Amino acid sequence: MIEAHGLTKRYGDRTAVDDLTFTVRPGTVTGFLGPNGAGKSTTMRLVLGLDRPTGGRVTVNGRAYRDHPAPLCEVGALLEARAAHGGRSARSHLLALARSHGIPRRRVAEVIDLVGLREVAGKRTKGFSLGMGQRLGIACALLGDPGAVVLDEPVNGLDPEGVLWMRNLLKGLAAEGRAVLVSSHLMNEMAVTADEVIVIGRGRLIAATSMHELTRPARVRVVSPDAARLGELLAGPGVEISSPRPGELEVRGLACEPIGRTAAAHALTVYELTPRAVGLEQVFMELTRDSVEYAGRATSGGAAA
Numbered sequence: 001m002i003e004a005h006g007l008t009k010r011y012g013d014r015t016a017v018d019d020l021t022f023t024v025r026p027g028t029v030t031g032f033l034g035p036n037g038a039g040k041s042t043t044m045r046l047v048l049g050l051d052r053p054t055g056g057r058v059t060v061n062g063r064a065y066r067d068h069p070a071p072l073c074e075v076g077a078l079l080e081a082r083a084a085h086g087g088r089s090a091r092s093h094l095l096a097l098a099r100s101h102g103i104p105r106r107r108v109a110e111v112i113d114l115v116g117l118r119e120v121a122g123k124r125t126k127g128f129s130l131g132m133g134q135r136l137g138i139a140c141a142l143l144g145d146p147g148a149v150v151l152d153e154p155v156n157g158l159d160p161e162g163v164l165w166m167r168n169l170l171k172g173l174a175a176e177g178r179a180v181l182v183s184s185h186l187m188n189e190m191a192v193t194a195d196e197v198i199v200i201g202r203g204r205l206i207a208a209t210s211m212h213e214l215t216r217p218a219r220v221r222v223v224s225p226d227a228a229r230l231g232e233l234l235a236g237p238g239v240e241i242s243s244p245r246p247g248e249l250e251v252r253g254l255a256c257e258p259i260g261r262t263a264a265a266h267a268l269t270v271y272e273l274t275p276r277a278v279g280l281e282q283v284f285m286e287l288t289r290d291s292v293e294y295a296g297r298a299t300s301g302g303a304a305a
Ligand SMILES: Nc1ncnc2c1ncn2[C@@H]1O[C@H](COP(=O)(O)OP(=O)(O)OP(=O)(O)O)[C@@H](O)[C@H]1O
Pocket: 011, 014, 015, 016, 034, 035, 036, 037, 038, 039, 040, 041, 042, 043
């Protein structure tokens, strides 16, 4: 479990992380999202004791990182690829790391197998592709069999097979009961990987909720020859109804069930009742609209002729 309370980090007059409070629970993949410069990497460095907070605190399994006698066994991290010395083999890099942390040798073989590097474990890492480097980074993160894992943009630059592998790995780590915190700018990937979502902008918390809650259907499309009458019956407090075309309604504020029940109660014919989920990308853009550092202009639709 990772818990942050009022976590704040200032660099001079720049506040990189601003009063963040969140929890990353065991058994979940928590996506850590925010525009460039939002403070994700800084937050992760604070979790890992690589930087000291200016205010607030963050704990892993109840203690600050530096208060754990064997932190590698509490939280594993992948902050940047190619952290290994290029002249060393993957195996010797892992063995050195294991030795310096009192981790048994057999765990090295285990993590090499886990990340699929067995065939190249004796090769120097400087010849590794980006994907192999990421796998080695993951092996290092998992060496101490930690209960929490922190990964900063692990999918960046991976080929489709590597992306799929990473997705299944993260889900597998959570299924084993680990707390997994993962940052990414790839919304489609996060949508299918993360159970929980933390969104930050300019260092501040914007949302902390489940993926399901964040992207749950916000509107229902109704196609009916009795659309106008149905619209009148559905109208009420908290319900927004528009009619993009005759015979069609867009309903916000009601789920499919009450719409279907109302139609049935008044013997109105319905051809289609479709919940329209909002994509994570769209939700993210709306949530962070005021938090982006460098906003470009739209390439279509808004340009003056
Ligand atoms: N060591 C530092 N000294 C000064 N400012 C810093 C330092 N580290 C980060 N910052 C600033 O803090 C803010 C947050 O940066 P951070 O790298 O944590 O954002 P991020 O969300 O990880 O961004 P990205 O998605 O681009 O990786 C940025 O404005 C950055 O310039």
